[in-house]
Amino acid sequence: MPAALCAAARWVLGFFVEAFPLATIAVLFLAMARPQPPYCVPSTAVGPIVSLQELPRELRHELTSHLPDIVDRGESFEATDVGSGPRRRFITAAATESRWVIAYEHGGIGYHIHVLAFDWPGQRESPSLISNRMSFPDRFCNEINMRLRNEPIPADRANAQDWNY
Numbered sequence: 001m002p003a004a005l006c007a008a009a010r011w012v013l014g015f016f017v018e019a020f021p022l023a024t025i026a027v028l029f030l031a032m033a034r035p036q037p038p039y040c041v042p043s044t045a046v047g048p049i050v051s052l053q054e055l056p057r058e059l060r061h062e063l064t065s066h067l068p069d070i071v072d073r074g075e076s077f078e079a080t081d082v083g084s085g086p087r088r089r090f091i092t093a094a095a096t097e098s099r100w101v102i103a104y105e106h107g108g109i110g111y112h113i114h115v116l117a118f119d120w121p122g123q124r125e126s127p128s129l130i131s132n133r134m135s136f137p138d139r140f141c142n143e144i145n146m147r148l149r150n151e152p153i154p155a156d157r158a159n160a161q162d163w164n165y
Contacts, residue, residue, distance in 0.1 A: 040103065040141035042094035042148060049093040059093075059100055059118065059127050070104060081109040091140075094148060100127060101147045103140055113140040117147040 042048055052060055052072045064070060069086040071077050077089040087107040094101055098121035104114050117131035135143045 040092055040144055042092065042101070042141070042144045046095035052090045055093055055102075056123065058123070059102075059120070062118070062127050062129070063102060063116075067104070077105070077107055079105070079107040079111050081107075092144070094144060096148055098122070099148055099150065101144050103135075103144055112136055115140055115143040115147060 040048065049055060050073055052063070052070070055063070067088050070088040070090055071086045073090050073092070075089065076085065078085045078087050089105045089107075091103040091105060091113065093103070098119060100118040100120050102116045102118070104116075106112050106114055113135045115131075115133045115135050116129060117133075118127040119130050120127040131147060133143055133147070
């Protein structure tokens with residue numbers, strides 16, 4: 001009996017895909033679309049910063065010089081690997097006296113979030129990237145707060161100290 005049920009389900013699904021190919025594509029696309037970035041309210045004295053324009057000029061320059069295709073929060077971007085628009089979108093930033101943390105979405109075949117940490121004591125000289133961590137919508141806020149508190153990165157988690165991650 002279960003085999004007959006599976007066969008019937010495959011037939012119904014196959015019929016729908018063949019009869020309504022554009023509707024099937026539209027449903028799949030809408031299921032994958034992320035119209036608004038995930039939200040996080042970091043626990044810090046400075047933040048949350050919710051626009052690229054609110055970042056200090058030096059930090060914004062550091063970010064956009066390495067990620068020229070990043071768009072501001074709320075702007076459209078390619079969350080999937082379909083399309084040719086920008087694949088990165090700013091989410092938020094926060095800071096302590098000497099540490100800045102920025103989160104942005106990275107679209108493509110494997111949607112994820114990057115959490116960048118910069119040391120920038122007294123906001124002198126240039127901000128220095130010290131951590132580039134990959135995260136996901138359900139845990140990136142925790143990652144932001146960990147970086148702000150300067151907690152050690154667990155050994156089982158990937159971390160890069162450059163932009164090539």
